[in-house]
Amino acid sequence: MRRRCWPLLQVLWPYAGILLAWVRQYGEYPMELWWIWLAGFVALCLANVVSALHRQKGNALIGMTVKLLLIPYYFLSLFLGLILFISAPAVILMVLLMNGLLLLSTSAYTLRGVYLAWRGKTLSTVWAIVFAVSQCIFVLDVPVSIALFIYEKRRPC
Numbered sequence: 001m002r003r004r005c006w007p008l009l010q011v012l013w014p015y016a017g018i019l020l021a022w023v024r025q026y027g028e029y030p031m032e033l034w035w036i037w038l039a040g041f042v043a044l045c046l047a048n049v050v051s052a053l054h055r056q057k058g059n060a061l062i063g064m065t066v067k068l069l070l071i072p073y074y075f076l077s078l079f080l081g082l083i084l085f086i087s088a089p090a091v092i093l094m095v096l097l098m099n100g101l102l103l104l105s106t107s108a109y110t111l112r113g114v115y116l117a118w119r120g121k122t123l124s125t126v127w128a129i130v131f132a133v134s135q136c137i138f139v140l141d142v143p144v145s146i147a148l149f150i151y152e153k154r155r156p157c
Contacts, residue, residue: 006044006047006048006051007048007051007062007065007066007109009044009047010044010045010048010066010102010105010106011066011069011070013040013041013044014041014070014073014077014098014102015073016037017037017041018073018076018077018080020033020034020037021080041098041101042101044105045101045102045104045105046105048105048106048108048109049104049105049108052108052109052111052112053108053112055109055112056116057116059109059110059112059113059116060109060110060113060145060148060149060151060152061149061152062109063106063107063108063109063110063113063145063148063149064110064142064145064146064148064149066106066109067106067110067141067142067145068142068146070102070106071142074099077095077099080095081095081096099138100138103136103138103141104136106141107135107136107141107145110131110135110141110144110145110148111132111135113148113152114128114131114132114135114148115128115132117148117151117152123151131144131147131148
């Protein structure tokens with residue numbers, strides 16, 4: 001599959017999981033379907049990390065776009081987590097782990113952009129460290145990915 005398809009699948013897969021949960025509410029289907037979805041989720045996150053490591057340019061744009069498109073998913077995830085807090089604590093743990101994995105896999109693109117800018121001497125070491133650490137902090141990763149994209153657009157080629 002072409003490398004540019006992985007970020008698109010990374011965005012669509014979590015929404016498919018929410019759709020799957022919604023359909024489960026109104027009908028019955030085998031629990032194995034959840035395990036298949038979860039295995040696909042993990043495989044897709046790993047594929048995105050590998051894809052990010054092989055990209056040479058456009059990383060900041062991809063990272064920023066994926067993060068912005070996943071904002072509604074995170075709100076839905078928070079809402080579902082609040083609803084399920086009392087009835088299913090194990091589900092909350094799974095949602096938190098999935099959100100963490102999603103954060104790291106989407107941050108791979110931005111981290112690769114930071115590394116390439118630092119290696120190309122267009123980004124100082126201090127700013128590279130600040131950008132890299134912020135990509136591992138939930139919520140802060142989105143504005144910093146936007147800032148990195150703006151920085152890459154403004155710097156001379």
